[in-house]
Amino acid sequence: MFDFLIIGGGLLGLLTAKELQQAGAKVAVVDKNSRGQQATWAAGGILSPMRPWLYSEPVNAISSLSQSVYQQLSIELRDQTGIDPEWLLSGMLVLEDNELPQAIQWCEQNNSPVEVLSVEELNSQFEHLAPFTESAIYRPDVATIRPHKLSAALTQYLTLNGVSFYNDQEVTKLQHTDYAVTGAEIGKTTLSANEYILCGGAWSTQLVPKLCPQPDIKPVKGQMICFPPTDITNLCMVMDDNRYIIPRKDKRIVVGSTREYTQFDASTTQAAFDELKHFAQQLYPDLASIEPDAHWAGLRPASPNSIPYICRVAPLSNLSLNAGHYRNGIVTAPASAELMSDILLNRRCKIDPTPYQLQR
Ligand SMILES: Cc1cc2nc3c(=O)[nH]c(=O)nc-3n(C[C@H](O)[C@H](O)[C@H](O)COP(=O)(O)OP(=O)(O)OC[C@H]3O[C@@H](n4cnc5c(N)ncnc54)[C@H](O)[C@@H]3O)c2cc1C
Known part of the structure; x- marks a missing residue:
């Protein structure tokens, strides 16, 4: 019997497992494929919403908290597993001339470094790019990571720290009463835990029992x-x-x-x-x-407005959801996993959990 069973071993599932394991819980992760082989594997690994000035505050809140821990997370995983997730401060050039005022205002209000580069500066600094005809902004603090290496490092880390993995095992159904989940069916076997966390990415809605409000993913x-x-x-x-x-x-x-x-x-x-x-x-x-x-x-x-669901799923007392991160699931994953764990462990939440509820 596990304390927590995490369904889905993409980045959201793996980082949620790390948070819970570090709090001393007995954790298992089950995935219908090999871990991290779906959206997480496919992602580019940009550690910022593409144009944060177009996103809502709830998306930017979990992004900026995550951005502040990513470099350290990458170093920790590399040192403990020998697998380098390749955090890289590459900077980002944004070629959106008509969004310049909005972008600059957002960067200034959010203490995010930004430089406006003239056509001359762009052409001399980025000589391998096609010649510029318009100014652009440069965001020097935007980093990237290699998502498949991050998943591999996390998997190794979690295995070393006692997390159980069930690979290539699809959860076909959650058994439940009117009040609680009682098991997760995989083939003829049923896995049991005190708490069940759905981190199934694009497939997450398929397992939410009919008596619950349905997430829009x-x-x-x-x-x-x-x-x-x-x-x-x-x-x-x-x-x-x-x-x-x-x-x-x-x-x-x-x-x-x-x-x-x-x-x-x-x-x-x-x-x-x-x-x-x-x-x-x-x-x-x-x-x-x-x-x-x-x-x-x-x-x-x-998910609607790209705001993920990070919440308990009433009326089932022991079912939670950490999914629906759309285009920002890599950059927002660490803070999402922390918020999910704060909710599950009744810790004080660093971020207000209200916007990430199922019923909005
Ligand atoms: C092309 C592309 C580029 C992207 N680029 C970026 C980027 O640069 N920056 C960024 O922040 N985000 C990016 N994203 C978004 C990001 O990849 C996703 O938001 C994030 O990976 C979602 O992670 P997840 O763990 O929720 O889902 P997934 O990684 O899809 O993991 C879900 C897991 O659940 C498992 N699963 C589902 N149902 C079941 C079941 N019934 N039983 C067992 N297992 C199950 C799946 O097998 C899968 O492994 C990109 C996405 C794509 C597709």
């Missing part, structure tokens, strides 16, 4: 491509509308991403590959002669 497909390591120097993360380029420590260049409403179909398409490649080669002309060597897709767990 829908899958939204995102496709990405990746170029092999290049010799291009002075690479910078660049955001242009909904498309972006992320440089990696190993000099690979990741390009994302599409936004497609295809239900649970996570297949890749030639059209998206061509479009992302064209976007990258237009921005970085040096990429014109290089062919991307990877292409993948993942399903983001989209």
Whole structure:
């Protein structure tokens, strides 16, 4: 019998497990695939909402708290497991001329460093980018991480610290009374715990019993491509509308991403590959002669206004939900996991839990 059974081993599930394990609880994580192989695996790993000035306060609150701990988390995991999640302070160039005033105002109000660069400054500082014709803003404090390495490091850390894993095991049903969950069915077996936490990403709603209010979480497909390591120097993360380029420590260049409403179909398409490649080669002309060597897709767990559900699920006294982080599930994960654990352990919450309730 576990204290906590976490259903879903994406980043939200793994970090929630870490918080609870560190509080001394007996924790298990069950995943229908290998851990971290869904949205978390597919993500770019930008550690900021793409344009935070367009997001609501509840999203930015869990983002900024998470951003403040990410570097230390990455170092802790690297030192304890030997797997480096590759936190990298890459900075972000935002090419949204018509959003400049709003962006600058938001950055100033939120003490987020920002520089407005003129066309001349951009052309001299970013000589590998296509020539600029408009000014842009540069956010020097935006970092990235490699999500699949972060998941691998977390899994190793949790295993070393006694968390149990059930891989390739789908929870098909939650058994329950009118008041509480009594077990999680996986095949012919039932796993039991005092508390059950749904961290199933885009699939989370499928397991919420009918007698509960239903969360509004829908899958939204995102496709990405990746170029092999290049010799291009002075690479910078660049955001242009909904498309972006992320440089990696190993000099690979990741390009994302599409936004497609295809239900649970996570297949890749030639059209998206061509479009992302064209976007990258237009921005970085040096990429014109290089062919991307990877292409993948993942399903983001989209919720209304991108505000995740981090809450208990009434009337079942021992069911909780930590899901629906949409495009920001990497950057918001540490603070979301902490808030979830504060609620479960009756600790004082660092962040007001009200906006993340099921009934809003
Ligand atoms: C292309 C793309 C790019 C992105 N880029 C960024 C970015 O740069 N920055 C950022 O902050 N966010 C980004 N995101 C969003 C981010 O990836 C997600 O918000 C986040 O990974 C969600 O994590 P999760 O743990 O909730 O879901 P997931 O990672 O999808 O994990 C859910 C897990 O639950 C398991 N599961 C589901 N149902 C069951 C069941 N019945 N039984 C057992 N297991 C179950 C699944 O197998 C899965 O492993 C991106 C997403 C995509 C797709």
